[in-house]
Amino acid sequence: MKFHIVTIFPEFFRGPFEHGVVQKACEAGRIEIHVHDLRTWTHDRHRTVDDRPFGGAEGMLMKAGPIFEAVEAIWPERGPGKRPEPDAGKRIALLSAQGRKYDQRLARQYSGLDELLLICGRYEGVDERVAEHLSDDEISIGDYVLSGGELAAAVVVDSVARLVEGVLGNQTSVVDESFGEAGLLDWPQYTRPAEFRGWKAPDVLLGGNHEEILKWRRNAAREKTARLRPDLLTG
Numbered sequence: 469m470k471f472h473i474v475t476i477f478p479e480f481f482r483g484p485f486e487h488g489v490v491q492k493a494c495e496a497g498r499i500e501i502h503v504h505d506l507r508t509w510t511h512d513r514h515r516t517v518d519d520r521p522f523g524g525a526e527g528m529l530m531k532a533g534p535i536f537e538a539v540e541a542i543w544p545e546r547g548p549g550k551r552p553e554p555d556a557g558k559r560i561a562l563l564s565a566q567g568r569k570y571d572q573r574l575a576r577q578y579s580g581l582d583e584l585l586l587i588c589g590r591y592e593g594v595d596e597r598v599a600e601h602l603s604d605d606e607i608s609i610g611d612y613v614l615s616g617g618e619l620a621a622a623v624v625v626d627s628v629a630r631l632v633e634g635v636l637g638n639q640t641s642v643v644d645e646s647f648g649e650a651g652l653l654d655w656p657q658y659t660r661p662a663e664f665r666g667w668k669a670p671d672v673l674l675g676g677n678h679e680e681i682l683k684w685r686r687n688a689a690r691e692k693t694a695r696l697r698p699d700l701l702t703g
Contacts, residue, residue, distance in 0.1 A: 469498070469499050469500070469583070469584070469628075469632050470499070470501075470582065470583040470584075471585075471586065471628075472504060472585040473503045473504065473585075473586045473621050473625075474538045474539070474586070474588060475503065475616075475617070475621070476505070476507060476517055476588070476590060477616070477618055478503045478504070480618045481501070481618070481621075484626075489626070489629065489630050489635060490629050492635075493629050493630075493632065493635045496635075498634050498635050499629050499635070501625065502542075504538060506534050506535065506538055507534070508538070509537035509538045510534050516531070517530055517531060518531060518590070518591050521592065527592030528591040529592055530591060530594040530598075531595060532594075532597045532602075535587060535598050535602065536598070539560060539602060543558065546560075546602075557582035558581060558584070558585070559581055560585045560602060560604050561584065561585070561603060562587045562603040563589055563608070563617030563620040563621055563624075564593065564606050564617070565593075565608050565612070565613045565614070566593070567605070567608040568606065568607055568608065570607045570608060570609050570623075570624065575627045576631055578624070579628050579629075579631035584624075586621040588620075588621050589616065607620075607624075609623050647700075651700055652690060652692075653689060653692050653700070654689060654692075655688040656688050670684065
């Protein structure tokens with residue numbers, strides 16, 4: 469799977485993708501990550517990517533022109549007047565505080581793509597014509613505002629990459645983790661020592677009865693979900 473990231477800060481991604489699962493996935497050839505400097509598609513000596521919004525609002529907006537040109541250069545099939553079918557294996561996601569909330573379900577959908585292109589917003593946002601006429605999705609990683617879409621893009625790449633077939637050593641591990649097929653949080657986990665500062669791990673986990681362990685885990689996952697994320701049970 470290929471990831472494309474369009475950003476005005478390409479150097480930001482030198483750190484996040486040089487560690488852990490993402491780095492190993494790149495080295496194994498399971499994924500590719502291409503970071504594109506948006507300023508490549510500007511046409512003035514200042515390499516301008518932003519301008520003042522119409523209507524006199526505060527701040528600056530990212531211009532539509534460089535973003536459209538960047539996407540059309542990366543994917544020529546997305547040229548003027550062209551919009552591939554939804555099942556084309558490629559999607560464009562605009563990272564925006566105004567977008568739909570990104571979740572594990574969408575991460576799974578993205579993991580089945582051939583290519584995913586992420587547009588990193590900045591300043592007061594992006595010209596709305598990018599959302600209306602270029603991107604397939606407008607997504608937010610949470611109900612808060614970041615300085616830019618770069619952190620969000622790194623989150624999306626990490627969460628999607630680990631779901632790509634062959635990236636994790638044990639691919640079945642993603643089934644039982646939080647937000648897996650059951651839609652619950654993961655059950656509480658414990659490791660050695662069995663007793664730490666007077667706090668004991670549940671006896672059932674030490675007994676070796678796998679049927680009882682499975683039953684305990686299911687109940688514990690539901691109890692933890694009810695306590696920390698009741699919306700997952702009622703949503």
